[in-house]
Amino acid sequence: MTLNISSTEQNYIKAIYHLEQNGRPVNTNDLAAQLATTPASVTDMIKKLKQKKLINYKAYYGCTLTENGRKQSLLIIRRHRLWEYFLSKKLGFNWDAIHEIAEELEHVSNTELINKLDAFLGYPKVDPHGDPIPDANGNIATIEHAVLGGGTLGKRYVVAQIGSQLPAVLELLDQKHIKIGTIIEIKKRFDFDQSLEIKAGNKHITQISKELSQHILVKEHE
Amino acid sequence: MTLNISSTEQNYIKAIYHLEQNGRPVNTNDLAAQLATTPASVTDMIKKLKQKKLINYKAYYGCTLTENGRKQSLLIIRRHRLWEYFLSKKLGFNWDAIHEIAEELEHVSNTELINKLDAFLGYPKVDPHGDPIPDANGNIATIEHAVLGGGTLGKRYVVAQIGSQLPAVLELLDQKHIKIGTIIEIKKRFDFDQSLEIKAGNKHITQISKELSQHILVKEHE
DNA sequence: ATAATTATTTAGATTTGTCTAAATTTTTAT
DNA sequence: ATAAAAATTTAGACAAATCTAAATAATTAT
Incomplete structure (x- = not known):
C-alpha cells in the first residue's frame, strides 16, 4: 500500500528538503518562516510526519528527511x-x-x-x-554551479541556473535580458559594494548588485 | 473581491449542475448518492452554499443553482x-x-x-x-443529440457524444471500436430486449444492448 | 385519517490543520 | 553560574468537512 501524503504534508516535506540543503538539521522556526505559519503549527505537523516515517526528529534539535521522505520530496x-x-x-x-x-x-x-x-x-x-x-x-x-559574484574579471560565463524563484529577482533579470544560456563577461568589480559591471549576451553593458550576482549561477564558457 | 470556492464546494455545485439537468430541484438524497457521502453532510454543505449565494434552497424541498452558482459550475x-x-x-x-x-x-x-x-x-x-x-x-x-437507441432502421448516424464517463461504458465502446465520429447504421432491432445489431465505421457488425444504445448520442449522417 | 415508510434535518463527535497564549527548555551574555 | 533572551513545545480553542444516531417532517398506503 502506498502512503498517502496530504497537500499540506507535501508542502512541509518539500520545505524541509530545501532547507536541508544548508547542511544542518531543519529547526522549527526556520520551517515556520518558510511556510508562513507559526512554530506551534510546525511542532504539530512534525509529529505527524515523524509518525509517517517521512522525517527523523528530536525535540529541541531539529529534523531531517528519512530516505523515503527524501524520495517523496523529490x-x-x-x-x-x-x-x-x-x-x-x-x-x-x-x-x-x-x-x-x-x-x-x-x-x-x-x-x-x-x-x-x-x-x-x-x-x-x-x-x-x-x-x-x-x-x-x-x-x-x-x-554544482558557481555564483557569478565569485567569478573572475575578463572571463566569460554561461548562465546555467537561477538561485531564486522570487518574481522580484526574475523581473530584474528579464529587464537586464539575462536568462538561462546568456553569455556574461565580467568587466569590473567595485570594491565598495561588490557590485559588478558585466557585458550580457555579447551585447549590452549593465551593472548588477552583489545580491543579484549571488543568485546567478554560471558555468565557464566553452 | 472574487468569491473563494473550496474544492469540496466546487464538487457540490458541479454535482448540482449535473443533477439539475433532469429538470427538477436537486434533493438531498440524490446529491448524497452522487457525491458518495451522507445526507447529513449534504444538509450541512447546502447551508454554506446558500449563505454564499451559490444556490437557492428550501428545507424539505430541494436546491437549484443561482445565476452565479451556475456560472461558477460552468x-x-x-x-x-x-x-x-x-x-x-x-x-x-x-x-x-x-x-x-x-x-x-x-x-x-x-x-x-x-x-x-x-x-x-x-x-x-x-x-x-x-x-x-x-x-x-x-x-x-x-x-441536443438523439440517442442511438431511438434511431431508425437502415438510417446512418454519426456518433457525436457519449452520455457517460463511466470507464465501464468507455471500455465497452473501445472494444466495439465506437468513438466520436464513428458512422453507425442500425441493421436490426430485437423486440425482446430492445438490443440493436449495428454496422460500425462502415465495417464490422456488432450487437449492443439497450442500455449501451442509450449512452451513444448521435446526429444524422450527411 | 392514521400508520408506515421515506426523506431530511439536528445533535453531537471526529479529523485535519491551524491559531494564541502560556510554559518549558536551550542558548547566550554577563 | 546565573540571568536574560531565544527557541520550542504544550494546552486549549477554532474552522472545515465529515460521520453516526436520533429526531422530525413529508409522503404513501391502508
Whole structure:
C-alpha cells in the first residue's frame, strides 16, 4: 500500500528538503518562516510526519528527511518542475509567473500523468530556472554551479541556473535580458559594494548588485 | 473581491449542475448518492452554499443553482473538459482514464492558466466524450443529440457524444471500436430486449444492448 | 385519517490543520 | 553560574468537512 501524503504534508516535506540543503538539521522556526505559519503549527505537523516515517526528529534539535521522505520530496519537486517547464515552453508563461501555478499543479500526484507529461515535454533535464528535474525514481542530478559574484574579471560565463524563484529577482533579470544560456563577461568589480559591471549576451553593458550576482549561477564558457 | 470556492464546494455545485439537468430541484438524497457521502453532510454543505449565494434552497424541498452558482459550475466544467482534451490529445491517455485525472486538475482555478491552455489546444469546442466546452465567460453551447437507441432502421448516424464517463461504458465502446465520429447504421432491432445489431465505421457488425444504445448520442449522417 | 415508510434535518463527535497564549527548555551574555 | 533572551513545545480553542444516531417532517398506503 502506498502512503498517502496530504497537500499540506507535501508542502512541509518539500520545505524541509530545501532547507536541508544548508547542511544542518531543519529547526522549527526556520520551517515556520518558510511556510508562513507559526512554530506551534510546525511542532504539530512534525509529529505527524515523524509518525509517517517521512522525517527523523528530536525535540529541541531539529529534523531531517528519512530516505523515503527524501524520495517523496523529490517526486513532488519533479512534478513542480515538469509543470513549470510545461507552463513556460508550451503555454508561453513568463518565468516569473510559473512558480505559483506549479505550486498548485504539483499536488496532483498521479504517476502516469507525470510520466506522460515528461515524455510529452521530451524528457527535459532542467526547468526554466535551470534547476535539475528529478527522474521518475526520485533521482536528481547534482549540478554544482558557481555564483557569478565569485567569478573572475575578463572571463566569460554561461548562465546555467537561477538561485531564486522570487518574481522580484526574475523581473530584474528579464529587464537586464539575462536568462538561462546568456553569455556574461565580467568587466569590473567595485570594491565598495561588490557590485559588478558585466557585458550580457555579447551585447549590452549593465551593472548588477552583489545580491543579484549571488543568485546567478554560471558555468565557464566553452 | 472574487468569491473563494473550496474544492469540496466546487464538487457540490458541479454535482448540482449535473443533477439539475433532469429538470427538477436537486434533493438531498440524490446529491448524497452522487457525491458518495451522507445526507447529513449534504444538509450541512447546502447551508454554506446558500449563505454564499451559490444556490437557492428550501428545507424539505430541494436546491437549484443561482445565476452565479451556475456560472461558477460552468467554469469548473470548462476546466475539467479542457484538461480532458489535453490528457487525451496531447498526452495520449485513453478516454476511460481522463475523467478521474481531470477531477483533480479542474480544481486549479487560475484563469490565465485555463485561457492559455484553451489557446494551446486550439480552442476545442467539445471534449473527448463529445461534451461541449464552456467558454471563458461560462457560456455553453446546448447541443441536443438523439440517442442511438431511438434511431431508425437502415438510417446512418454519426456518433457525436457519449452520455457517460463511466470507464465501464468507455471500455465497452473501445472494444466495439465506437468513438466520436464513428458512422453507425442500425441493421436490426430485437423486440425482446430492445438490443440493436449495428454496422460500425462502415465495417464490422456488432450487437449492443439497450442500455449501451442509450449512452451513444448521435446526429444524422450527411 | 392514521400508520408506515421515506426523506431530511439536528445533535453531537471526529479529523485535519491551524491559531494564541502560556510554559518549558536551550542558548547566550554577563 | 546565573540571568536574560531565544527557541520550542504544550494546552486549549477554532474552522472545515465529515460521520453516526436520533429526531422530525413529508409522503404513501391502508
